[in-house]
Amino acid sequence: MANLNTLDVFFSSQTFQEEELRKKIVVVIDVLRASSTIITALMNQAKGIIPVEDMGEASRISQSVDSDNLLLCGEKDGVKIEGYDLGNSPLEYSVDRVKDKTLIFNTTNGTKAIKKAVGSSNLYIGSFLNLSTIVHTLNEEQKDIVLICAGWRGRMAIEDLLFAGNVIYNLGNGTLPHEARDGSKVAFGLYEKFRENISDVIHRSNHAERLKEIAGDQDLDYCAQRDICDILPVLNDGIITNLYG
Template identity: 35%
Template sequence: MTNLQMTKNLHVCLSPSLLPLYKVDEYIAVIIDIFRATSSICYGIENGAEAIIPVAEVEECIAYRDKETGFLLAAERNGEVVTGFDFGNSPFSYTKEKVGGKTIVLTTTNGTQALHLSRSAKKIVVGSFLNLTSLCHWLKAQNENILLVCAGWKNNFNLEDTLFAGAVVDQLKSGNYKTDDPAIAANDLYQDGKNNLNAYLAKTSHSERLKKLGIEADIAFCLNVDITTAIPVLHGQRLIKLQ
């Protein structure tokens, strides 16, 4: 087999609105929503959540209240918990005490939307700084095209998701991957910010939104690197721990 035949694609989709430009079914998709959905999902699965069911709309989340018992319902819009739900997407709501052995139904402004738009992928996994290295080790072993899907903010580009995509590219670039321009740009951003993620991402628009809500601690927590090893993977309708 020639090197050309062995080359895999490592691409970055900078916004869910750009997904129609990709043949998503040819990739493993990594969903990225650093502030805060994918960080909370990784933390919850690490802490023993049986499953997290991502749904696109608040109404879908409400429907689970009627058809299932014992589920925790989590809904976030514009950075705040939707009234009437158990919690939103703060990582501090996904501790062992709260989610261990539980199934959570989750809808968020950006992350769950990006996931649903990526459903045609060969496989969907969830990434965050919390599980960065374990995720990258697994991706290296798959011998598949990889699409890093940045959830962004309401279909716009955002810095934190792109920076994380760059961190993944940085760990995978020694492999036999063909990168696209967004992947190269994301890696360049990561090189600028990797020595102090908190300082670099303090200027992001979403961190400013969260600060106004008084939840700076969430931002700091989401920038912890490699404090978990669990990789959430979509199995049917549920995100579970990859075995």
């Protein structure tokens, strides 16, 4: 069973130091949109996803990988990077585009959080799309757990924190111990308040307002869905694959 007394939540990738994650189980959360896109790519049979921090790292890696089965993917400030094959809309990652491909993935917030957390014991990727799979996996873990919200440029993103709260709520069957960490209490309380209106809260979030101007509402509708798959993305040796694939 997950230990909710020690489970911690960080509100952005700038609110923790790498050493705080040593020997811990980490879930990186970027609901809009990196986590949702990674899960969708694996659901549609991508071979693996290599997260990078910037275009320079993406370029270096692309030169050492079989280009026939490689796609450069990602965004900067929500917009597809010029010259890349795909952006960061999960709706772009269809079976026809990604099956059996290795994706180099570069985003403004999500992949930076992943790269900063590589020193953890196990690193999973979570969003509402694979909620129950994340909860089931964490319930089986014996180590301390950290939920990392990618946020947006160092700021809190309410959709990430809502997902963290949903995970904690489900792990505790709707209760939270008094000894829980402050971050867990905030996430849990936020989810309790808004749990009947998750999709509406996501659509009204600050990050959603930015995305609507770039991608409309379709990505928001997609990312607000719960449990559409049992994909469990896990990072090993620099590449994200589906643990159950």
